[in-house]
Amino acid sequence: MNVHDLALHTDKYQINMMYAHWFHGTENNRAVFEAFFRKRPFKNGFAVFAGLQRIVDYLSSLRFSEETLAYLAEQEENYDPKFLDALREFRFTGDLYCVKEGTIVFPNEPLIRVEARIFEAQLIETAVLNFMNYQTLIATKAARIKQVAPDDILLEFGTRRAQEADAAVWGARSAYIAGFHATSNVRAGMLFDIPAKGTHAHSWVQDHDSELESFERFAEALPNTVTLLVDTYDTLKSGVPNAIKVAKHMESQGKRMGGIRLDSGDLAYLSKQARQMLDEAGLPYVKIVASNDLDEHTILHLKSEGARIDTWGVGTQLITASDQPSLGGVYKLVAREQGGAYIPTIKISGNPEKITTPGFKTVYRIINRATGKAEADYIALTTETDVRNGDRIKLFDPVHTYIHKFVTDYEAQDLLQPIFVNGELLYELPTLGQIRDYHEEQKQLFWPEYLRLLNPELYPVDLSQEVWDMKMRLIHEHHQATDDKN
Ligand SMILES: Nc1ncnc2c1ncn2[C@@H]1O[C@H](COP(=O)(O)OP(=O)(O)OP(=O)(O)O)[C@@H](O)[C@H]1O
Ligand SMILES: O=P(O)(O)OC[C@H]1O[C@H](OP(=O)(O)OP(=O)(O)O)[C@H](O)[C@@H]1O
Numbered sequence: 001m002n003v004h005d006l007a008l009h010t011d012k013y014q015i016n017m018m019y020a021h022w023f024h025g026t027e028n029n030r031a032v033f034e035a036f037f038r039k040r041p042f043k044n045g046f047a048v049f050a051g052l053q054r055i056v057d058y059l060s061s062l063r064f065s066e067e068t069l070a071y072l073a074e075q076e077e078n079y080d081p082k083f084l085d086a087l088r089e090f091r092f093t094g095d096l097y098c099v100k101e102g103t104i105v106f107p108n109e110p111l112i113r114v115e116a117r118i119f120e121a122q123l124i125e126t127a128v129l130n131f132m133n134y135q136t137l138i139a140t141k142a143a144r145i146k147q148v149a150p151d152d153i154l155l156e157f158g159t160r161r162a163q164e165a166d167a168a169v170w171g172a173r174s175a176y177i178a179g180f181h182a183t184s185n186v187r188a189g190m191l192f193d194i195p196a197k198g199t200h201a202h203s204w205v206q207d208h209d210s211e212l213e214s215f216e217r218f219a220e221a222l223p224n225t226v227t228l229l230v231d232t233y234d235t236l237k238s239g240v241p242n243a244i245k246v247a248k249h250m251e252s253q254g255k256r257m258g259g260i261r262l263d264s265g266d267l268a269y270l271s272k273q274a275r276q277m278l279d280e281a282g283l284p285y286v287k288i289v290a291s292n293d294l295d296e297h298t299i300l301h302l303k304s305e306g307a308r309i310d311t312w313g314v315g316t317q318l319i320t321a322s323d324q325p326s327l328g329g330v331y332k333l334v335a336r337e338q339g340g341a342y343i344p345t346i347k348i349s350g351n352p353e354k355i356t357t358p359g360f361k362t363v364y365r366i367i368n369r370a371t372g373k374a375e376a377d378y379i380a381l382t383t384e385t386d387v388r389n390g391d392r393i394k395l396f397d398p399v400h401t402y403i404h405k406f407v408t409d410y411e412a413q414d415l416l417q418p419i420f421v422n423g424e425l426l427y428e429l430p431t432l433g434q435i436r437d438y439h440e441e442q443k444q445l446f447w448p449e450y451l452r453l454l455n456p457e458l459y460p461v462d463l464s465q466e467v468w469d470m471k472m473r474l475i476h477e478h479h480q481a482t483d484d485k486n
């Protein structure tokens, strides 16, 4: 079995629904789905979209091998063998529109739109959400960490604690998009062209007769990058003095030590003391790296305590998004084909937050030309032309609809880019460096009030009047139908 084959990386119910469509001859009916999330992760003001590269890889190579078909035949007695022939022919032939990786995004707006045969659109839900939910979550967590240490070096150290191997490498990539500088995972480094960096473990020190000897030998072997871990025995009495001895010896050979790493104890106090000792020894260029269960809150505290830390190694808390382990993104049917045209669909729920917004839509970022800042995201049907023409539009709060304003002097950026059209990949994936730069630029588009870490202002995500009216009409029709039955 090939563990990299993702054709069956889906929930069984998707294949059962595909079968039921095939059984009834409706598998070629077209459908439109949208992926979005409902709640701001970590109560952050925004999320950072990531996952598109993996979605592209997945859809480009999505095929059912003979091995997977044999497994399905054996596994489910209801499946007619001719259904397996249909799966054998399976290719993604639909359209996929998506926001670019690195884009700052908000709840309740479409991030991905899939228009395809229901047979195809249904199958891919699980994998598409799997990729989007995890990678967007980690990129967002990384963005929060970046926000508290915008001018420092950030190293991603999470692999050993990640939820398995895929999470480690795709998480490292997500962190890099949001502004981390390097990862400790060498495979992620090679796969995605991320700088791979590292210091050494306590075991290196324990594996020698003395700490000093261990430092000397490590520095001899890796003189150009060496960062020494100084907390194995006693940070200030032994680790830092020994590191200073080695750094001075390196200087006498015309070399420069990179840094020291603190990995336990009071990082604020120790970093201040270590800085002073290094400076007094004439080693102001030796950087201080800190690690040990760090996250944005600890880093913020340490900075407010005056910690002298140049580089932060962040592992567990980032790679597991420990304070919120899932983004909760969903993939919902918004339109289906009937008689050769699309009709909008809605999901009504007992929980008003879970009512979906119907229709074949896109989302525009409305940028005020006078300020250059984003005013709101505006969800409209793809058939609506006023935004595209730059006509005056009304922005109104979707809950308190009387709160509104008109905008005229704006640029509207369609956030959903064509990635696949009729199954053909049109999108040229940017390099990871370009994605990272694009994310950095994105931050300039927003007023800082929307981006701040604590209690951010809520950025408006509004519906066009047409979308709003369509949603209200469908809710009303469903209620009417239920009332008529009772
Ligand atoms: N000055 C500080 N202010 C706030 N938090 C700190 C400070 N110094 C360290 N921390 C954080 O406190 C937590 C616990 O640190 P602690 O000193 O207990 O680690 P430790 O137990 O010494 O190390 P180890 O992981 O080796 O057991 C860590 O998350 C660390 O990042
Ligand atoms: O704390 P994190 O943010 O996850 O960063 C990665 C941690 O991994 C290493 O520790 P190790 O695996 O040796 O375990 P320990 O420090 O918890 O003893 C390193 O020394 C960091 O402390």
Ligand SMILES: O=C(O)c1cccnc1
Residues within 6 Å of the ligand: 157, 158, 184, 197, 198, 199, 200, 261, 291, 313, 315
């Ligand atoms: O290079 C390091 O210092 C490192 C790498 C992974 C985990 N902890 C530390």
